[in-house]
Amino acid sequence: MANLSAKLFVAAGLLAAAGCAKKPPADLPPPAVGTDQGTTAPTDGTVGNAVVPGSQQDFIASVSSDTVYFDTDMYDIxxxxxxxxxxxxxxLQRYPQARVTLEGHADERGTREYNLALGDRRANAAKNYLVTRGISADRISTISYGKERPKALGSDEASWAQNRRAVTVIIG
Incomplete structure (x- = not known):
């Protein structure tokens, strides 16, 4: 009897799992205009060799830098x-639809928690400057990576100086 109960239990589990299987949609959406079936438009801000206006690549080509650097343990602009x-x-005034993320970074010295807080202060210092100059706060998000995403590897002042930064990234 226990054997029959076990078999029924397993069969019920298999039926329940089979009922959860994902079914393909009846109609697939058409491919994007100007693309071949199965391909998508590039996401790097270029079409062929041309830079798409309002993209991250256009931003990089148009501004003096996407990065501001800070002194040790500082976050002032x-x-x-x-x-x-x-x-x-x-x-950003030329492209009012563009949204950005300001990424705050720190060098490897200090605890993880300290560097996350410092990266947050750096990203927010840059954001506050943009907002005081007329860029809507709704267009700007911030994130801190602390010491987790170094630009330069090394345990020397030159490397640390490159890692104490806030980077502006176009997100849409």
Whole structure:
């Protein structure tokens, strides 16, 4: 009797799992205009050799830099940072539909928690500058990577200086 109960239990489980199987949709959407069946448009901001206006590639080509750098344990925006952010503001005003993420980073020194908090302060310092210059806060998100995504590997001042930064990334 226990053997029959076990078989019924297994059969019920198999039937339940089979009922959850995903079925393909009856109608597939048509391919995107201008693309071949099964291919998609590039996502890197280029079409052929041309840069798409309003894309990340256009942003990089148009601004003085996508990155502002900070001194050790600092998150204040200095004159050089303001010049960089001012060039980003000009681009953002040209493309009012563009949204950005400001990524805050720190060098490898300090605890993970300290560097996440410092990266957050750096990203928000850049965001606050953009907002005070007329860019809507609704268009800007921030994230801190702390020391988790270094630009330069190394345990020296030159590497650390490259890793203390806030980077502006176009997200749409």
């Amino acid at each position: 200095d004159a050089e940072d303001r010049a960089t952010l001012d060039s980003q503001i000009a681009w």
